[in-house]
Amino acid sequence: MKQLFDGSVVLNPVPVVVVTSRNSEGKQNAFTVAWAGTVCSDPPMLSIAIRPSRLSYEYIKETMEFVVNIPNIFQVRETDYCGVISGRDEDKIKNLGFTYKKSHHIDAPYIEEFPINIECKVKEIIHLGVHDLFLAEVVGSSINKNLIDENGKIHFERANLMCYAHGEYYPMTKKSIGKFGFSIAKNLELINKYKHIKSYKEYLNERENPKKLKKRKKKK
């Protein structure tokens, strides 16, 4: 049974990121954004939605640059703080004891303590309503070395990332429950890695027949 709702976007979970920027006078600010998303693979582009009342809106509109910093679960208090305090009142990054660092491709700084930093140049600003959408090209990223193995593969499962759903922060588990393409995989390694992951039909069957399942378990 379903219930109908109006008037809000119930897309969940979403990423939660801290966006850093620097205005033309060199003033820097950081603020938290949950309305962020990848919008194109090539050229690599992402979007962030910002209310015009935000200080960062002014800074980014002026310089057309920003950095998307991805925090980990150990930084959830700091991430929240950057979302509820205004840069007009406080120097948030200084108060947190965090560090602005010079970016590699743009003048907007990144935050050293956050494990992933994505440097972006704004291509277009679209007025939508209470938020304006900033479409930006990714010009480079820096990632903590402990997340990268000897073959250069990035291990996001080691990063302790979190997501945001309906006003709350949640950690991801460390173990994935599937990999793109695993549902039709012919590669034995991939099949075996996820063979414990049931189909929805199997899940429903087991949920509806818990006795059968218990019996089978007992026999073992």
Add this chain to the structure above:
Amino acid sequence: MKQLFDGSVVLNPVPVVVVTSRNSEGKQNAFTVAWAGTVCSDPPMLSIAIRPSRLSYEYIKETMEFVVNIPNIFQVRETDYCGVISGRDEDKIKNLGFTYKKSHHIDAPYIEEFPINIECKVKEIIHLGVHDLFLAEVVGSSINKNLIDENGKIHFERANLMCYAHGEYYPMTKKSIGKFGFSIAKNLELINKYKHIKSYKEYLNERENPKKLKKRKKKK
């Protein structure tokens, strides 16, 4: 220490949704999208990025409508399948034993089995590169009743949602690690709920002084 990367968007985690549409001849299709995001709170709007080669691109461009269906972790095999098989070759929803249902506000159908269904009308299509970005207004949502309490509050933590990071599907935990505003909360209930969540400085201190921590634990 950081390592530099170029050429891709490493924004993680992102939502993973199944988008349904219906063309003017009444043909229906479902496909999986990871490049989705909220873009405006009022009017409620979201975006999805689609490659023009996709069958759903044709359908949605024709009717300017789609539904964003949010799957749960028990539907990860089905979600993956909808992302790797083309609707040109197979009727994916029929093959899965899932059900197209008539939407309440638009002609594009939703999938009954997915717990959350967001009905959308496209406002603008922006060509970016290999993906086009579809900006759409949310005209209504249907949500499984077991996710809604007697006061009408939606409990996403009961929904067993998943997210997507770097090609793999991950479950969210059921327990949140913070709520928007908790870092500066004055409300005692909120303070107490998350008092076990450390600041980053406390986390680093404990990590760097594990002996101290052990000693303290032993004393107890």
